[in-house]
Amino acid sequence: MSWHWLALVDERPEDATGAAPVHELDGTAAGFLAIWARRAKPLADARRIDARLLDTDGAEAQISLVRPPPGVRLLFDDLAVQHARRAVLAAPPLDAVTTLLSDASHFEGSLTVARGDGVARLADDPFARIFPARLLHVGAGVVGRLPAPAGPVIERYGSAQPWPQDRFGAAR
Amino acid sequence: MAPSSGKVFPDLVLTDHAGNERALSNLVAGDPTIVQTYRGWWCPKEQAFFRKLVALQDEMEVAYTRIVSISIDPPPVTAAFRAGLGARWTFFCDPGRVAQQQLGLLETTDTVYRPYVPAVFTLFPDLTVHRAYDGYWFWGRPTLEELRQDMRTITQAVRPDWAAPTP
Numbered sequence: 001m002s003w004h005w006l007a008l009v010d011e012r013p014e015d016a017t018g019a020a021p022v023h024e025l026d027g028t029a030a031g032f033l034a035i036w037a038r039r040a041k042p043l044a045d046a047r048r049i050d051a052r053l054l055d056t057d058g059a060e061a062q063i064s065l066v067r068p069p070p071g072v073r074l075l076f077d078d079l080a081v082q083h084a085r086r087a088v089l090a091a092p093p094l095d096a097v098t099t100l101l102s103d104a105s106h107f108e109g110s111l112t113v114a115r116g117d118g119v120a121r122l123a124d125d126p127f128a129r130i131f132p133a134r135l136l137h138v139g140a141g142v143v144g145r146l147p148a149p150a151g152p153v154i155e156r157y158g159s160a161q162p163w164p165q166d167r168f169g170a171a172r
Numbered sequence: 173m174a175p176s177s178g179k180v181f182p183d184l185v186l187t188d189h190a191g192n193e194r195a196l197s198n199l200v201a202g203d204p205t206i207v208q209t210y211r212g213w214w215c216p217k218e219q220a221f222f223r224k225l226v227a228l229q230d231e232m233e234v235a236y237t238r239i240v241s242i243s244i245d246p247p248p249v250t251a252a253f254r255a256g257l258g259a260r261w262t263f264f265c266d267p268g269r270v271a272q273q274q275l276g277l278l279e280t281t282d283t284v285y286r287p288y289v290p291a292v293f294t295l296f297p298d299l300t301v302h303r304a305y306d307g308y309w310f311w312g313r314p315t316l317e318e319l320r321q322d323m324r325t326i327t328q329a330v331r332p333d334w335a336a337p338t339p
Contacts (some may be wrong), residue, residue: 045226086233089260092251093190148190150199150240151261167202168236 001156002165004054005036005046006100008065015042016157017148018056020139025062033063033138034145047100047108049104050165063143064125066133067109076107076156080130084110085154085163087126093148094118097164099127104159113143173276174291174304181207181299184271186242189250189263196240197299199262204326205238205295206319209277209288212243213253217310218290222257228316229260237323244269244287279308294322302326 004017009032012019015133016034024030035054036042074081075101089099096113110127125133149164157168175181179224196207207223210218213331225239239261243250246267251257254263264271269286272278289305292314302322307313314322328334 086260090255090258093192146192147198148188148192149261150201150238152229152239153203153236154233154260155236157236 001049002072002169003048003101003160003162004051005038005042005070006049006098007034007043007046008032009034009043009045010152013042018054018058020060020142022063023137024137025135025137030134030136033136033142035142047102048160048162049100049111050098050146052146052160052165053098053111053113053124053143056141056142058140058142060140061113061115061138061143062119062122063114063136063138064112064122064128064133065136066111066125066127066131067100068107068131072131074107074130074137075105076101076159078107081107082154084126084130086163089092089128089151089154091121092118094121096143096146101160101161101162111143113138113145115145174289174306175275175293175299175301179293179301180296181301182271182274183299184242184264184274186264186266186271187246189246189254189265191247194262194264194279196264199240200295200297200299201239201296203236203238204297204323204330205240206232207240207242207293208297209242209272209291211279211282211287211290212245212285213249215287215290216338217307220310221290221307221313222259223265224316226257226259228319231320232323233260235323235327237327240264242266242271242288244272244285258259292319294319296326297330 012032017037019034022030094114100108242264252265279289292305294302305314
């Protein structure tokens with residue numbers, strides 16, 4: 001399975017594969033970032049992510065969490081989403097990035113992870129040009145570091161797969 | 173000797189333009205791929221050829237096909253060149269000339285920079301070379317149409333659903 005489920009929730013979910021407390025940059029508690037490695041959707045608000053993002057040994061990090069406003073939907077193939085993917089590939093890579101999906105057609109936001117010098121660049125998250133972003137601090141034990149997308153491919157490897165997951169299954 | 177058609181291209185492990193160690197097989201990751209070696213940012217012939225590759229990028233990015241470029245330049249130089257080109261694929265850096273020696277692609281006529289011989293290889297996902305182009309003379313390099321034909325041939329060979337599934 002090349003995707004997992006992610007949600008930002010108020011309480012630490014007992015059934016999550018990985019979870020860590022989240023704070024606003026001013027230190028205000030903002031819940032828990034949780035990832036589930038399973039087929040069944042754990043919560044109505046959970047979204048698919050590139051499965052490689054989960055790392056229960058991952059260090060604390062800052063994240064840019066982009067989500068559409070309530071009631072707003074945008075096709076994944078929309079030009080704005082295409083251009084954001086191109087901008088991600090063109091820039092120096094951060095620790096990890098994944099788009100969020102709930103179905104095969106729509107862009108449901110993104111999660112970008114940065115540590116060290118990369119943190120300052122979160123403020124220029126290309127996906128934040130599409131929907132509002134929250135810059136948050138996430139504790140250790142949930143998100144890791146991915147190899148940078150090889151590029152130049154901006155397409156999903158199957159419409160159910162969150163970009164940048166970068167290969168077809170063995171059957172292809 | 174540089175890999176030729178039918179041979180397996182070495183699974184190089186090099187530093188990318190961002191300073192991360194990467195294996196070629198992980199960059200290829202199951203897709204048809206163009207691997208290109210180039211002299212350096214300073215060469216007008218490379219600048220002309222890169223303009224073609226950047227134009228092709230608009231097709232490569234939606235076609236599940238990849239490009240990897242390799243030179244002797246270190247990551248900071250490579251990253252700046254890549255950014256200036258507007259390239260969105262991965263560049264490999266071989267300042268130690270280790271892969272250059274492995275590939276047999278030292279340009280012996282340039283004793284100052286000792287760069288790569290310009291060359292282009294079109295690869296199957298298992299790194300088997302489909303076609304190899306010697307770009308020492310500019311006209312030895314593939315045209316974009318030749319690259320398109322190579323990507324079509326490889327894609328047709330490796331995608332079981334090349335013929336669209338029918339009811």
